[in-house]
Amino acid sequence: MLEIVADKIPALDSINDVAQTVIRPAAGGIAFGAGASAQTVAVDDPSVFFADHTWIPIIVGVVIALVVHFTKAAARVAANTVSGGIAAPVLSTAEDGAPFALAAAAIVIPVVALLLLGLIVTAVAMIRRYARRRARRAVQTGET
Template identity: 50%
Template sequence: MEFLTGVGLSSAAGLNAYIPMLILGLLDRYTGLVQLPPAWAWLSNGWVLAILGALLAVEIVADKVPVLDSINDWLQTVVRPAAGGIVFSSGVSSETVRVADPDSFFGSNQWIPVAIGIGIALAVHLVKMTMRPVLNATTAGTAAPVVSTAEDAVSAGLSFVAVLLPVLVLVGLAALGMVLFRTYRRFRRRAAA
């Protein structure tokens, strides 16, 4: 179950880096639904939550504006995978943040959850980053706010599902993949016509 939680959270981070981090931090701080391991407790710090909220607000606005959304995607190429590594690792309760001795960190298996989360978030991010210019070009930019809002909703929904009902992550990811594929194919046909 922890693995599914990590997969759902890192997939959500590939769409929006700050939503799953903010949800984990808020749920840990204000509810009993999430108990972050001590190494990840900083996610529920008030200052961290405020910074994540501010970054989320900037991300939401930037992602709704055509052209600016593509620039934002390029900038987020490092941030989203890093966030994916953080939320995957915290989702599977891995102690990987505090690395006092890099040899012991890489010599042990502590780096594996971080690497898995980075890979998942990067894959989702690259699909998003590739599709967005095609959608903007075929719709003269009118798709940007609609698609971005849908991505934010999917990221939030997937984050909550990953925490509350991790089994549904598989269903959610399959549905997301199907929707992305069909949307991409439909807009490619329009662009070719």
């Protein structure tokens, strides 16, 4: 909740980005590492953790999250500088709405794809039926 409010205030969003520089990449590494393996990583023995290369997806996730975080922070500073701080609430609202839109699209697009597949199958069936009728008529009337 604090981050949602802090991102809307021009100077506070930059301070929040500095504070989140450690948290966001760590969270990204944990999420990517958890999603990349079929089982939960439990570090009982650090030597096994490094020997089994279980750490690689975590580091990849940290790097990806760090790049995204630095890009967002730099873009936010540039936008606030150019717009005099007016861009902060607009960008923050767009950042809040984009994940919702992507999640909705992930749900809706498969349904739309299924409907389109049904339409294609129906169209192919209708075309084949029309072609058969036309061929029968041609045989009955002696056309070639």
